[in-house]
Amino acid sequence: MEGKDPLNVIVTGVGGQGNVLISQLMGRALVRAGYHVTIGETYGASQRGGPVMSHLRVSRQSQYGPLIPQGQADVVLGLEPVETLRVLGQYGNPGVTAITNSRPVYPLAVAIGTAHYPSVEEIVKALEELSIRAWLINATDVAIEMGAPILANIIMVGALVGAGVLPLAAEEFELELRESLPADRLDLNLKAFRRGLAEAKAR
Amino acid sequence: MSLEVKGCRELQSEVIARDLCTLCGACVGMCPYLVAYRGRIVALDECNLAQGRCYAFCPRTSLDLDLLSQTVFGVPYAADELGTVQEIVIARARDEGIRSKAQFGGTVTALASFALDQGLIDSAVLTASDEDMLPSGTAAANAAQILGCAGSNFAAAPTLAAFNRHSAGDAQSIGVVAIPCQALALANMRASPLENRNNIDKLKLVIGLFCTWALRYEGLARFLAQKVPLNRIVRFDIPPPPANLFQVFTDSTRIDIPLDDVRPFIRPACDVCIDMTAEFADISVGAAEGVRGWNTLIIRSHAGRELVEAARAKGIIETAPLPEQNLAHLKEASLLKKKRGLRKVIETSGSEDDLLYLKLTSEAVKGLLS
Amino acid sequence: MTSITAYEPGASQLLMGNEAIARGALEAGVGFASAYPGTPSSEIIGSLAEVAGEMGIYVEWSVNEKVALEAAAAASFAGVRAIVAMKQNGLNVASDFLMTLNLTGTVAGLVLVLCDDPAALSSTNEQDSRPIAKWADLPLLEPATFQEAKDMTKWAFELSEEIKNVCLIRSVTRVSHARGDVRLGEPMPPGRQARFASTTVGQFTSMFVPVKHSLLHQKLNKTREIFESSPFNWYAGPEKPELLIVTCGSGWYYSLEAVKTLGLESSVGILKLGTTWPLPEKLVQQHLARTDKVLVVEEVDPFLEGNLKELVGDTFSALGPLTFYGKRSGHLPSFGELDPDRVMGAVSSVLGRERAAVDPEYAKKAQALTGGLVQARMIGFCAGCPHRATLWSVKNALKLDGRGGFVTGDIGCYTMGLGPTGFFQLKTTQAMGSGAGLACGFGKLGRLGFSQPVLAVCGDSTFFHAAIPALINGVYNQSNFTLIILDNSATAMTGFQPHPGTGASAVGEPAPKVDLEALCGSLGIRVEVADPFDLQDTTPKLLDLMQDDRGVRVLISRRKCALVRAREEKAAYKVRVDSEKCRGESCGCARLCTRVFQCPGLVWDSESQTAKIDEVICSGCGVCADICPASAIIREVA
Known part of the structure; x- marks a missing residue:
C-alpha cells in the first residue's frame, strides 16, 4: 500500500459502533502528519441500526472528493463482518486488504427472524476470495474482556496501523489519542490500541 | 369446501369480512391477536400462521356435522329437525326464587347450580351483561354468581372467550351455558385435528339454549340509547307471539318496542344458521310455548341424562311430558330455521354444492329443504 | 476533540464542512447565530453554540426557521454580523420573511446558509434551494471544498456588507457532512456595539417597493461585477478542450476525479464556479468560447445548466453553436445524489468512450459470494423508543x-x-x-x-x-x-x-x-x-x-x-425471557414480540425457537413484558 496516492480506506460498521470517531481520529492524525485528508460519511440513520460507512481518502498531493468510486477501495476496515462484505461487493477489487471484526450485529430482519445471518465459514470464504489479505479479528471479544465492548473500534484501528497499510506510525496515532481523548478514557483506549497492534503482529 | 384448517387471515377473509361471524368468542382469549370489542371480533395484528385454533374452532368455517356428532354423541348427524335426542320434556326449577329471577322456568340456572353443587363441574362459564347491557362471558364458581347471569340479553356475546381464558387457569371441570353456535364451537374444539389444543378436555357439561337469532350490540345500543340511557336498563324480554314486541325493562318502567324495529340488528351470521335447539349440547333448554313458567328440555347425551335424572331425584327440578302438539310445533319451528338458513347459504354461495361453512350430503340438503 | 476555535497559524485542521462554515463565520467576527435544527445543517449553529461563551457571541435555537432569520436580521439591522443556517425545507418556512428582507436590505453582514439534502438521506423532499437566489435577486455562493466552505463564509460577510443585502451560501450533504483538512485563519471576536438606527425614511419597511426592487437589481449587477474576479471561480484544463465541464459545489470533486481516472486531462477542461448567481457572465462566456461541447455537473436540478443556456441565448452570435450535456440531455440524473461513478459515466458517454467501472470478473465473484449473505439494514425505532x-x-x-x-x-x-x-x-x-x-x-x-x-x-x-x-x-x-x-x-x-x-x-x-x-x-x-x-x-x-x-x-x-x-439514567428494568414459557411460533403467539413489536432488543433465536433479549441493545423499558401473551418476558426492577 506504500505510496498509493490517493489511498482509499473505507471504515464500515453499524450505528453506535464508533465508526465516525475512529475515522476522525485517523483523519486528524494523518492531517497532522502532513497529508490531505477527506472523510465522507454516510450515517443518516446511524443511531437507528443503519449501516455507517466512512470513506477516508489520503493523499500527499491534493484533497480528493468525499466518495470513493466503486471498485476503488484499497483497504476496508470493518467493525461488523457482513458490513465488510457489503462494502467489498461495491468497492472491492482484487488488491484490497480487508480487516474486520468478527462479531456480528444482527440486522433487524435477522433479529425478528425473517432473515438468516451467514455462518463464520461463509464469511471467511467470501473475505478471502475477495481480498488480497483478509484478517478476521475478535475485537469485540477482546474489548469485552477489557471491560467495554465499544473499545472494539480502537482495537481495530490498532490492527490496521499494525498491518502497515496506513502511512501512519503507531506513535502518531497514540499522539492523536492523547490530544483528543479526555484523560479518564485515555489509558484504556491506549491499551486497546496496543492490543490491536499486537493482533497485527501475531499474523 | 374441504375441512382444511386455515389460519387467522382466512378467518378474517372467509368469516369476518363476509359477515358470517356469530361472535361466539371461540377464537378469542388464546392469543394476542384476536379480541372481542363491543360486538366485533377485532384482529389487532396479523398472525401469519397457516393453521390456527381460531379457524379450527370457528362454527362458521368448514363444519363436519357428522364428525362433530360422532365426537360428542358417538352417532352420525341426524339431519332431522332436532338432532340427537334421548328425551324431550318440559321442566322448571323447584326453587321459586330462581324462577322469579330467570326467564321462563329457571331450568338452566337450577341445573347449572346443581352441577356445581354435585361437583360435576367446579365452575360454569355463562353470559353476563355490564351496566351498558354489553354482554360478555364470565366464569361463575357458586350459585349466587350463576343466578346473577340469569335472564336473556339477545345481543350476541363472545362467551367462549371466557371459556378459553378460564380453562387456561386452575379450573379442572367446566360447564358452559351456550347458544347453538357456541355449542357448535365447543364441539369443534373437541374434534379439532390440531396438535395445539386449548383445554377442551376440562369441558364436562354443555347446557344449550334455544336461539332464533342474536343482535349486533353496537346497532342495538345506539338504537336503544335514543330511548333510554343504557345504564338504566335492567333486562330485555320478548314475550311469546303474537305480541311481536321487544321489551326493555328499567327499574321503574317497561318500554315496548315493535320487534320489527329491532330486527335490522340481527347478525347476518344468524341468517345462515340451521341450528335453533343447540344440537351439540348435552341438554338443550328453551321456552315452552303455551306452558307459562316452564321450559322445554331436550336431553341429548348420556351426561345430560344423568344430570337431569339426579336433579329430578333431588328435587331440584320437576319435569312433565311435553304435549304432543308442542313437540310438533317445536319441530316445525326448528325445521323452518333450517330451511331458511340453508336457502340463505345457497343464495349466498350461488350453488347447492357450496354450503359455505356446512358439510352436508346432498341427500341431507334435499331432505331438509323438501 | 479540539473545538472549532483552535488556531495555530499556518496549520491545517480536519473540519466537517459545517464546522468549516462555522469557523468561517468566527473568522469574520460573527456576533449572532440562530437556526432551527435540520439535517444536514444542524452542526453549523450547534458548533457555534459550543463556543458562544468563549467567543462572546449570541447563539440560539429558534422555534422555527422564519423566526431564526428574523432574529438574525435584527442583529444585522443593529450592526452585528449574523449567520443563519437551515435545511432546504426550512427555507420554505423562512422564505416569507426573506422575500421582503431582500428589498429592505441589511446593515451588518447577514449570511444565510442553505443545506440541501440530495437523495433525501434525511428529508421528506429533495428540493434544490438555489432557485431562491434568482427569485429573490440575492447572491449565491456554492462551496466545493472544505477550505472554500470556510473561506466563502468569511467572505460572504464582506460581500453582504458591500451590497447591503443577504448573502446565500448553498451547501449539500457531501460538503456539510464530510470532513477535510482546512488551513485556518484567526477567529475574531464580534467587537461591534449593537445599535439600531433607521437612517433613511422607511429603510426597513415595505415603503416604496418598486423603487427598492429596482435598487435590488442594481445590487445584483454590482454583485455580478464583483463575481467576475472572484477567486472562487477558476478554470483548469487545456486551452481548447474537446469537452468543457462546468461545475459547482459537490460536482467539482466528482468531475476532477472523473477526468483523472479516465486519463482525460489533455482533452477535458473544468470550469469550477463558486459564485453561481448572478453568473459572472464575462468569465463564463470567455470559457464557453473554448469549446463546442459543454457538460454541466451539479446537484440536484439543472439550475446552473439553465442559467448557462439563458446566457448563451443572450449572446448566441458571439459564442457560436454549443451542445449542452447534463440533466436535460439525460447524461446525469436530476434526482438523487451525484457520485464520481455517475460523473465518469456521463463524461465517457459524451465522449463516446468505453468504461468498465469495476473489474467485471471481480464484480461477478463478489456478487456470487456476497449476494445471498448481505441483507438490507432497515432503519426503525431504537430499543426502548x-x-x-x-x-x-x-x-x-x-x-x-x-x-x-x-x-x-x-x-x-x-x-x-x-x-x-x-x-x-x-x-x-x-x-x-x-x-x-x-x-x-x-x-x-x-x-x-x-x-x-x-x-x-x-x-x-x-x-x-x-x-x-x-x-x-x-x-x-x-x-x-x-x-x-x-x-x-x-x-x-x-x-x-x-x-x-x-x-x-x-x-x-x-x-x-x-x-x-x-x-x-x-x-x-x-x-x-x-x-x-x-x-x-x-x-x-x-x-x-x-x-x-x-x-x-x-x-x-x-x-x-x-x-x-x-x-442520563439507569435502565428501569432488567428484562429476560423465560424460555420455558415462551410460546415462540406456536398458535397463541406466533412471535408477537419479535415479528410484530420489532424492538431491536428482542432477538428471535431460531435454534431454541424462543425469543431472547439482547442485553447490549435492550434499554430496559420493559414494555415488551406487557405485550407477551404468555407472561414469558420478565422484567425485574434493575
Missing part, C-alpha cells in the same frame, strides 16, 4: 374503534412510524406541522360524509415549530380530531438540540420551560397526558379521546427519548 410504544397503542385503539381511523404524520423520528417498527401507522408525512394541518381539514369533512376518526401526531419540537397554528385553527373552526404530541423532550432526529419545552438554551443554560398542558389547555379543549410505556392506560385513553368525537382534543404522550435516557 417511546414512539414505538405510543404507536402500538394508537394501532390497537384504531383497530378496536373500527371506523377506519388513521394517523396524519409529521416530521421527526416518529416519521419512521410509516414503516414496520411503527406498525405502518402514519399515513401522511409532508412538512413540519402538516399532520395537524391536514387533520384540521379531514376533521371538517363530516358534512361531506366523512366519518373516520382522525389522529394527528407531532413531536414536541415540531409542535412549537409549526403545529400550534394548526391546533388553533382546528379549535377556532371546530374541527374534529385528536392531536397526539409525542413529547420525548428532545429534538431527537437532528441530534438532541434543546427546544422551548426542555428548559435549556442552545448554550446549555437554564431557560424558561413552556408548559405543553397549560398552553393547549388555554384553548379550552380537552387535554390528557399519558405515559406511552403504560399501554394499559394509554390505549383506552386514546380510544376515549377518539370516540369523544367533537372538537379538538390533545393527548400528550410523554416519555424521554431512549437515547437521552441511556445517557
